[in-house]
Amino acid sequence: xxxxxxxxxxxxxxxxxxxxxxxxxxxxxxxxxxxxxxxxxxxxxxxxxxxxxxxxxxxxxxxxxxxxxxxxxxxxxxxxxxxxxxxxxxxxxxxxxxxxxxxxxxxxxxxxxxxxxxxxxxxxxxxxxxxxxxxxxxxxxxxxxxxxxxxxxxxxxxxxxxxxxxxxxxxxxxxxxxxxxxxxxxxxxxxxxxxxxxxxxxxxxxxxxxxxxxxxxxxxxxxxxxxxxxxxxxxxxxxxxxxxxxxxxxxxxxxxxxxxxxxxxxxxxxxxxxxxxxxxxxxxxxxxxxxxxxxxxxxxxxxxxxxxxxxxxxxxxxxxxxxxxxxxxxxxxxxxxxxxxxxxxxxx
Amino acid sequence: xxxxxxxxxxxxxxxxxxxxxxxxxxxxxxxxxxxxxxxxxxxxxxxxxxxxxxxxxxxxxxxxxxxxxxxxxxxxxxxxxxxxxxxxxxxxxxxxxxxxxxxxxxxxxxxxxxxxxxxxxxxxxxxxxxxxxxxxxxxxxxxxxxxxxxxxxxxxxxxxxxxxxxxxxxxxxxxxxxxxxxxxxxxxxxxxxxxxxxxxxxxxxxxxxxxxxxxxxxxxxxxxxxxxxxxxxxxxxxxxxxxxxxxxxxxxxxxxxxxxxxxxxxxxxxxxxxxxxxxxxxxxxxxxxxxxxxxxxxxxxxxxxxxxxxxxxxxxxxxxxxxxxxxxxxxxxxxxxxxxxxxxxxxxxxxxxxxxxxxxxxxxxxxxxxxxxxxxxxxxxxxxxxxxxxxxxxxxxxxxxxxxxxxxxxxxxxxxxxxxxxxxxxxxxxxxxxxxxxxxxxxxxxxxxxxxxxxxxxxxxxxxxxxxxxxxxxxxxxx
Numbered sequence: 003x004x005x006x007x008x009x010x011x012x013x014x015x016x017x018x019x020x021x022x023x024x025x026x027x028x029x030x031x032x033x034x035x036x037x038x039x040x041x042x043x044x045x046x047x048x049x050x051x052x053x054x055x056x057x058x059x060x061x062x063x064x065x066x067x068x069x070x071x072x073x074x075x076x077x078x079x080x081x082x083x084x085x086x087x088x089x090x091x092x093x094x095x096x097x098x099x100x101x102x103x104x105x106x107x108x109x110x111x112x113x114x115x116x117x118x119x120x121x122x123x124x125x126x127x128x129x130x131x132x133x134x135x136x137x138x139x140x141x142x143x144x145x146x147x148x149x150x151x152x153x154x155x156x157x158x159x160x161x162x163x164x165x166x167x168x169x170x171x172x173x174x175x176x177x178x179x180x181x182x183x184x185x186x187x188x189x190x191x192x193x194x195x196x197x198x199x200x201x202x203x204x205x206x207x208x209x210x211x212x213x214x215x216x217x218x219x220x221x222x223x224x225x226x227x228x229x230x231x232x233x234x235x236x237x238x239x240x241x242x243x244x245x246x247x248x249x250x251x252x253x254x255x256x257x258x259x260x261x262x263x264x265x266x267x268x269x270x271x272x273x274x275x276x277x278x279x280x281x282x283x284x285x286x287x288x289x290x291x292x293x294x295x296x297x298x299x300x301x302x303x304x305x306x307x308x309x310x311x312x313x314x315x316x317x318x319x320x321x322x323x324x325x326x327x328x329x330x331x332x333x334x335x336x337x338x339x340x341x342x343x344x345x346x347x348x349x350x
Numbered sequence: 351x352x353x354x355x356x357x358x359x360x361x362x363x364x365x366x367x368x369x370x371x372x373x374x375x376x377x378x379x380x381x382x383x384x385x386x387x388x389x390x391x392x393x394x395x396x397x398x399x400x401x402x403x404x405x406x407x408x409x410x411x412x413x414x415x416x417x418x419x420x421x422x423x424x425x426x427x428x429x430x431x432x433x434x435x436x437x438x439x440x441x442x443x444x445x446x447x448x449x450x451x452x453x454x455x456x457x458x459x460x461x462x463x464x465x466x467x468x469x470x471x472x473x474x475x476x477x478x479x480x481x482x483x484x485x486x487x488x489x490x491x492x493x494x495x496x497x498x499x500x501x502x503x504x505x506x507x508x509x510x511x512x513x514x515x516x517x518x519x520x521x522x523x524x525x526x527x528x529x530x531x532x533x534x535x536x537x538x539x540x541x542x543x544x545x546x547x548x549x550x551x552x553x554x555x556x557x558x559x560x561x562x563x564x565x566x567x568x569x570x571x572x573x574x575x576x577x578x579x580x581x582x583x584x585x586x587x588x589x590x591x592x593x594x595x596x597x598x599x600x601x602x603x604x605x606x607x608x609x610x611x612x613x614x615x616x617x618x619x620x621x622x623x624x625x626x627x628x629x630x631x632x633x634x635x636x637x638x639x640x641x642x643x644x645x646x647x648x649x650x651x652x653x654x655x656x657x658x659x660x661x662x663x664x665x666x667x668x669x670x671x672x673x674x675x676x677x678x679x680x681x682x683x684x685x686x687x688x689x690x691x692x693x694x695x696x697x698x699x700x701x702x703x704x705x706x707x708x709x710x711x712x713x714x715x716x717x718x719x720x721x722x723x724x725x726x727x728x729x730x731x732x733x734x735x736x737x738x739x740x741x742x743x744x745x746x747x748x749x750x751x752x753x754x755x756x757x758x759x760x761x762x763x764x765x766x767x768x769x770x771x772x773x774x775x776x777x778x779x780x781x782x783x784x785x786x787x788x789x790x791x792x793x794x795x796x797x798x799x800x801x802x803x804x805x806x807x808x809x810x811x812x813x814x815x816x817x818x819x820x821x822x823x824x825x826x827x828x829x
Binding site for chain 2: 066073142145146149150154166170171173174175176180298304306
């Protein structure tokens with residue numbers, strides 16, 4: 003502790019020691035599997051023969067994945083679900099955050115609202131999917147409510163829900179007694195349901211991040227805007243939104259990465275639509291990961307790790323390309339940004 | 351920098367998920383049965399030699415996915431106190447047990463004895479990692495083990511590689527009240543006559559419907575999918591080709607008829623509606639009861655599925671063979687080929703699955719926690735209650751009387767479930783089993799559902815099924 007140099011070297015050495023457990027952990031549990039996945043995506047890892055020698059088979063796995071119409075179709079599905087969930091999520095989060103942080107409205111009990119909106123995020127998505135599977139059952143609570151309000155009858159008679167999606171339950175004498183909508187058999191409904199649950203689970207968390215971003219914007223900017231006579235809309239589009247760019251970028255990227263990987267809710271709905279749940283749909287709402295698990299991992303002996311690895315690489319590529327495009331777009335906006343601000347500052 | 355970080359982060363997030371399940375790197379297992387076994391059969395262990403109590407010593411390592419087998423290990427120690435038993439329990443959630451076992455084989459560091467669930471027993475029976483226990487066939491015949499349970503543990507080369515202590519045939523549970531309302535007779539003999547074949551089953555369903563339109567033969571058509579798969583004349587994969595047996599293909603018609611004539615209540619197995627129907631608590635949206643006549647469930651379905659959910663309908667149930675003989679579930683025990691303590695391993699399999707004394711104790715609830723604690727005070731609160739149907743015709747006959755007064759008999763309106771399942775087991779045949787069956791049958795069930803829901807016509811549904819299996823098993827001959 004006498005000389006600066008000695009102190010420095012000591013700290014350096016200890017630094018390595020301190021980060022070592024983390025680095026070793028990452029190397030073993032993240033880096034190695036990733037490298038191994040890349041390698042395996044080129045191998046015949048079919049898991050079918052016990053003594054099988056893994057050998058390289060070029061791009062065969064990728065070719066099979068690209069020829070798998072179900073998987074290729076799921077790329078569009080994944081985007082659709084992400085979009086249907088993200089647009090309302092960011093829209094509502096922005097709106098509520100503006101209200102919550104508004105200097106004019108000065109809403110009370112913001113903390114309570116924020117907590118309530120955040121609560122769904124504490125639930126396991128799988129649990130929520132299971133819950134909704136029960137709620138939308140043919141004779142489940144939602145169907146009972148809709149029938150007793152007369153909505154089911156209207157949906158069926160107006161043709162909004164087609165005939166083969168409606169269960170007409172016969173009474174003792176055979177005459178129609180009641181009807182229920184077979185929600186699980188309507189692909190559009192189930193797709194919307196997945197997006198809705200995603201939205202419901204995540205908008206609270208987005209609000210918190212957006213609010214944090216908004217409150218970090220200097221109040222003096224808003225005050226000077228008021229002084230200059232700017233309205234709510236102008237303030238939002240000229241001050242709040244531009245200055246939220248880093249936060250928005252963070253939300254977009256994390257949501258996109260998460261959205262491309264979504265599996266639990268569509269997987270459970272998909273199981274619910276298959277064996278054991280009559281009235282189920284084919285998996286029109288199956289996302290990329292769902293198809294990968296269902297087709298390449300399913301069954302102890304039918305799984306094909308090589309194909310699964312190749313599919314994983316495709317999912318990775320889709321996400322990576324989307325993220326790069328996103329960063330690129332945000333960057334274009336960023337170049338203009340400082341000039342405007344500088345000009346304004348100069349003006350003030 | 352931020353961009354780089356974001357890219358790196360997204361890379362790790364994406365890859366993190368994608369590889370999460372891959373970590374058992376290339377530990378190839380084996381299904382299809384056409385592959386050469388991994389390790390040649392170990393030199394035969396003298397399996398038939400009589401072993402006196404306390405004669406064995408050394409170690410025994412048992413791996414299991416269910417704590418049922420732990421009860422067996424403790425009981426085994428009672429007979430062989432000098433054997434040092436190590437019991438390792440790994441649940442098979444997310445294939446954990448199976449992956450551990452595959453990795454152990456891969457690393458050449460295997461346990462002596464393993465328990466295998468019906469979902470993956472074929473995989474290990476076919477992949478050549480289990481010891482050939484064919485020499486125990488005589489013993490198995492002696493206690494009257496049911497052939498189909500032995501068949502499941504028999505590899506394609508004819509060698510027996512795993513034995514089971516229980517028998518899990520499936521029957522048809524029905525509601526006596528509905529039978530007497532409709533036919534004026536609720537006896538199992540009469541009801542079996544009504545549902546003895548596929549055609550009779552359909553005719554009976556129509557009679558129920560004609561009597562009162564709110565009575566449904568089954569909760570959903572999916573109930574009889576699995577039983578029907580047992581009727582296949584050939585395996586799903588024959589000569590490296592996917593074969594759709596005509597029996598299985600007829601499911602399209604049968605399911606469609608049930609759907610179109612409203613003979614099923616469209617309440618899936620394991621759904622909330624399904625469970626509430628056991629208790630006559632299943633109502634349509636207008637609040638009127640939907641009555642379900644029958645359910646396809648095996649031995650364990652009675653104490654573990656129906657009875658806990660049907661406290662208001664005790665005595666209103668009956669059990670018959672039904673139209674399709676089938677088996678559902680079960681736990682098998684095998685010794686590993688490279689077991690370090692081969693002799694003890696074989697003796698344990700003999701004790702657990704082929705010893706009449708042990709099976710009798712197992713079925714009649716002798717293995718209480720107190721009993722087991724007296725042998726090994728360190729064990730947890732494990733025990734085995736009475737009621738499991740054991741894999742021995744001799745014992746099933748012997749124990750009939752014991753179960754005349756059991757809770758299950760009250761529940762079934764005086765019918766002895768042990769006798770009933772014993773009779774069903776006697777008629778059950780299981781052939782053409784392959785490791786990949788579960789996956790293929792899931793996909794086929796989806797195809798039938800798509801067809802009866804009007805989403806695809808029959809040819810489209812079959813084509814979608816074939817292409818799904820083609821994605822899963824690309825190495826088959828698809829020409």
